[in-house]
Amino acid sequence: MxxxxxxxxxxxxxxxxxxxxxxxxxxxxxxxxxxxxxxxxxxxxxxxxxxxxxxxxxxxxxxxxxxxxxxxxxxxxxxxxxxxxxxxxxxxxxxxxxxxxxxxSPRPDQTPGMLGPEWHASVGEFYTFDGALSLRDRLAAMTSGRLVVHLTEMPIKCPVAPLEFTFLADDFFRRRGLRDDVEIVYVTPLDGAFTKPVASRELGHLLSERGVKVETDFMVEHIDQERRVLVSYDEREVSYDQLVTIPLNMxxxxxxxxxxxxxxxxxxxxxxxxxxxxxxxxxxxxxxxxxxxxxxxxxxxxxxxxxxxxxxxxxAGRPMTHAFDGHANCFVESGRGKALLLDFNYDTEPLTGTFPIPRLGPLTLLRESRANHAGKLAFRHLYWNLLLPGRPIGLPSEMSMAGKVPAA
Known part of the structure; x- marks a missing residue:
C-alpha cells in the first residue's frame, strides 16, 4: 500500500x-x-x-x-x-x-493580479501557515479602513472558514473599540452566504446582524493591487484597504x-x-x-x-458493503465566544437539534452557543491525540437523524 x-x-x-x-x-x-x-x-x-x-x-x-x-x-x-x-x-x-x-491547496497564481508585490501584505490569506502569520501582523496594525473578505470560487477546503474569519474579524475589531472605524465586506461568487440554503439563510442573518455588507454573485476577473480593487467579469469593482482572499483551490x-x-x-x-x-x-x-x-x-x-x-x-476477497453517505459536521465560529454547528450529508440539509446525543447534546445544531465554541477549541486536542493516531472518537460515520428536526 x-x-x-x-x-x-x-x-x-x-x-x-x-x-x-x-x-x-x-x-x-x-x-x-x-x-x-x-x-x-x-x-x-x-x-x-x-x-x-x-x-x-x-x-x-x-x-x-x-x-x-x-x-x-x-x-x-x-x-x-x-x-x-x-x-x-x-x-x-x-x-x-x-x-x-x-x-x-490555494492557487493564487490562477487569478490575475492576486500574486504580486502586495501578496501577504494588503492582499492577505489565511489558508497557509505563512499567510496566517502575515495576516496576524496586518490586522494588529489596522485601526480603520475597509476589510474585504473574498471567496474566489468553490470548492475550497473548509467552506465555512471565510465566514468564520468574517465573524471573528467583527469580534476582533469590536473588542478593540475599532468596529465603527473598520468596514467589513464579504464578497462571494455564491448567491448567498453559503452553499446549503438552510445554513445560508442563518449565516446570512448573522452577517447582517453584525453589520457586514455582502456582495453576492461576484466572479472575480482580476485584482488590481495598485488601485486596491477587486474586478468582476461583469465589471463591478470592490475596493479594499486590506483584502483577505481565499484563492481558487486545486x-x-x-x-x-x-x-x-x-x-x-x-x-x-x-x-x-x-x-x-x-x-x-x-x-x-x-x-x-x-x-x-x-x-x-x-x-x-x-x-x-x-x-x-x-x-x-x-x-479478503469479499464485496465492499459499506457506503459513505457524505456525512459532514462543521463548527462555524461566529465570534463573541460562540459558534454554530452544521450536520448534513449528501441528501440531507443541515438540521436543528442536538449533537452528538439526542436531546442532551451538549452541542446545538444551527444555533449559536458557547458549548459549540468550546467544542471547536477542544477539537485540536482530539485531533492530535485521537483522530490522527486512528483511535476511535465515538462518532458514527453515518449521519444519524436522532434528535434532529428540519429547520423552520
Whole structure:
C-alpha cells in the first residue's frame, strides 16, 4: 500500500490499516514532501492571536505508527498501468493499492493580479501557515479602513472558514473599540452566504446582524493591487484597504500529469466508496477526491472509516458493503465566544437539534452557543491525540437523524 499525502486523511488511513493488516504481508508507505504536519483548522485562529504558532505544527513522523515507512519527496507522477509512483528525484515506488490523499491547496497564481508585490501584505490569506502569520501582523496594525473578505470560487477546503474569519474579524475589531472605524465586506461568487440554503439563510442573518455588507454573485476577473480593487467579469469593482482572499483551490499537479484528475486536479471517485472511476486499485481520500460534499476534516474522518472497512473486505476477497453517505459536521465560529454547528450529508440539509446525543447534546445544531465554541477549541486536542493516531472518537460515520428536526 502506497499512500500519497501525510495530512489528515493519509495519516489516519495509514495508522488504521497498519493496525489491521499483517506486518509480514503488507508494507505501508506514506509519501510527503516534508516532515511537517499542520493542524490546518488552527490557521483560522492565528491572525487573531487565539492560538500560538507552535500549537499548529508537529512532526508527521511522530504520528505514524511503527511499521509505516515515511518517504520524503515530491511526487512527479503516477503510472497506473505499471502500478508505480515516480518521485521528482528519480526514486520510484511500486504498489498493489494506491491511496491519493494529497488534499487541495490555494492557487493564487490562477487569478490575475492576486500574486504580486502586495501578496501577504494588503492582499492577505489565511489558508497557509505563512499567510496566517502575515495576516496576524496586518490586522494588529489596522485601526480603520475597509476589510474585504473574498471567496474566489468553490470548492475550497473548509467552506465555512471565510465566514468564520468574517465573524471573528467583527469580534476582533469590536473588542478593540475599532468596529465603527473598520468596514467589513464579504464578497462571494455564491448567491448567498453559503452553499446549503438552510445554513445560508442563518449565516446570512448573522452577517447582517453584525453589520457586514455582502456582495453576492461576484466572479472575480482580476485584482488590481495598485488601485486596491477587486474586478468582476461583469465589471463591478470592490475596493479594499486590506483584502483577505481565499484563492481558487486545486488538487495536486501530479494528478493532472498522471491523467487521473478533473479540471481542478481532483480525482473522480465513486462517492460511496472513494474508489477511482478509472482504476480499481486506486482510491482518493480526504480533499483529493471529487466527492460532492464539503472538503472538511470531518469528511476525511468519516470517509476514512468507511474506506478502511471496505478495504479489509476487498483484500479478503469479499464485496465492499459499506457506503459513505457524505456525512459532514462543521463548527462555524461566529465570534463573541460562540459558534454554530452544521450536520448534513449528501441528501440531507443541515438540521436543528442536538449533537452528538439526542436531546442532551451538549452541542446545538444551527444555533449559536458557547458549548459549540468550546467544542471547536477542544477539537485540536482530539485531533492530535485521537483522530490522527486512528483511535476511535465515538462518532458514527453515518449521519444519524436522532434528535434532529428540519429547520423552520
Amino acid at each position: 502506497v499512500i500519497l499525502g501525510g495530512g489528515t486523511a493519509g495519516t489516519m488511513v495509514a495508522n488504521k490499516l497498519r493496525r489491521a493488516l499483517a506486518t509480514d504481508e503488507w508494507r505501508i508507505s506514506v509519501v510527503d514532501r516534508n516532515d511537517v504536519h499542520d493542524y490546518q483548522p488552527g490557521y483560522l485562529f492565528l491572525p487573531f492571536g487565539m492560538i500560538e504558532a507552535e500549537q499548529v505544527r508537529r512532526s508527521r513522523h511522530a504520528f505514524l505508527r511503527d511499521g509505516i515507512d515515511l518517504v520524503l519527496g515530491d511526487v512527479d507522477r503516477v503510472e497506473p498501468g505499471a502500478r508505480r509512483v515516480e518521485l521528482v528525484d528519480g526514486r520510484s515506488l511500486d504498489y498493489d493499492y494506491l491511496v491519493i490523499a494529497t488534499g487541495t 488538487g495536486a499537479d501530479f494528478v493532472a500529469r498522471s491523467g487521473l484528475g478533473d479540471e481542478l486536479n481532483y480525482v473522480p471517485v465513486d462517492k460511496h466508496t472513494m474508489r477511482s472511476t478509472q482504476y480499481d486499485e486506486i482510491f482518493a481520500l480526504g480533499d483529493a477526491g471529487n466527492l460532492p460534499t464539503s472538503k472538511a476534516g470531518s469528511v476525511a474522518h468519516f470517509s476514512v472509516e468507511i474506506f478502511v472497512a471496505n478495504f479489509l473486505q476487498l483484500v
